[in-house]
Amino acid sequence: MDIVDAQVHLFLTMDEAQAIAAMDALGIQAMLIDEFWGYDANKDPQPGYRLPGGMFRPISPGGERASMRHPERFSYLQRIDPSDPDGDSLMRIARASPHCRALRLDIRAPAEIAALRDGGYRAFFEAAAAHRLPVFVLTIGHAALLRPYVSSIPELQVIVDHCGLSSEPAQYGEVLALARFPNVSLKWCHAPKVFDIHDYPFTRLMPILARALDAFGPQRVLWASDFTATKTGETWSELLFYLRESSSLSTSDKEWILGKTVRTLLNWPAPSRGAAPVQHVH
């Protein structure tokens, strides 16, 4: 199976060589890097820099380099601040990179949520659509605010991060309701945390996932581990195997969720596979 992890903060806990070792151990073909080294003394997320006006601009040099060195194992996404004065140029550059597959927005501060509600992200989403860059959107319980954007910009591809990141049943319903828009997909990530189910193999998550599959179809549900951000002790392998070995998912569902969906949405072709190297027992 072609397994793709749709979010890892590479360089936070491991470097490129360590990641490849762990991916080989887990049978993960590729990962999408959301580069994050941690916060600096000013609490700015690194890597990045401040513009003269004070705005912070994230950059992804490690993700880009890792993808260039191992194009079959890594691609990356780019975070762009919607208020960046050079946002359109940044999108052009991102689109021109053969390994940058998407953008990501983190809409969490009250002012950001207010702006999302008031149409303040329209220019950003229209530009992303124009550049054919899918956008991962992280909100905490405010996914329904995406509705006016996705309904009016059909070329925009939005992927709702982290199952919508709300444990409120009504808000999960609002996330699932977005499935009526064909340009919305769901990133199945942090489900143990979102739904507060922590006992591997997380059997009680399966009915919740089944609702997502009923709403979106497996072609619009994609797995990510974001394992470096897991605070509740699940290992990367557990976050993969509970889906890979689930008896309630069909082989086809698994193929889509664990790789084919993200390959398709992000226009990210799978490499052709060679023969496994022969080794001797010692």
Added chain:
Amino acid sequence: MAPLAGPADASMDIVDSQVHLFLELDEAQGLAAMDALGIRSALIAEFWGLDADGRSQPGTAADDGGWRLLSPGACAAAARHPQRFGYVMRCSHPDDPLLDELVSQARADPRCKAARIDIRKPHEVQAYADGGYRRFFETLRRHGLPVFVLTVGNTPLLQPYAETFADLSFIVDHCGMAADERQYDEILALAQLPNVSMKWCHAPRVFPPGQGAPVYPFDYLQAPLQRALDAFGANRLMWASDFTAIRTGHTWADALFYLRDMPALSPGDRQWILGRTARTVLNWEQ
């Protein structure tokens, strides 16, 4: 490296009893993969590959011309990360003139958990059959260092040694690598000797898959594993992946999770096989 958060099930102290670190992965890569798998500790059998003369590296020539295996990288890795790594003193030269000194030194390092001897070449097997390994095992016994024994199709030859050196702990490598079903019976019969344990490693390729293919979750292994459990008990079975030598296309994670998630395995048996046996037999505290 961030410290291992630990598997969600805190009772799962997982120990991998054989990895060839430094063959494909360095120390940092090994730790990253172990964290991803929830493996707390790994026993390193250092192996860099074979050199141009077919000799296992790292190693050096002994005074008598025999080949002495060394473990400098494993020793260093275990010194830096004593909670994550232990190592074996690899042996290929049972008549090494410095055997006593080397075993004494290895035994003094708290991170060296056992010796390991590979008896595979025809002259080695002949000597093994003729009692030629008595001095070797006697030296290990005297220093109290458990020993892993790897043979291919000759595991029953261990019996007279295990009887003679009743207070030396022997671990049969790779499920005994039986030549056939009948020989697996003989290997299981070694369980009558309380100082013999079995390393459950390479089972997917050691046992024939029958009608099916050797694919995860390897259902055909339940029967031979149950027989090993009946013979040795879970407290004398220890899991190892030897993941660098897997030839059947499955991953390190597959080699672990088929046991971790095997419904037929009781939680107690699983805990023994995946960690507690190694901790106990090798005197390896967490």
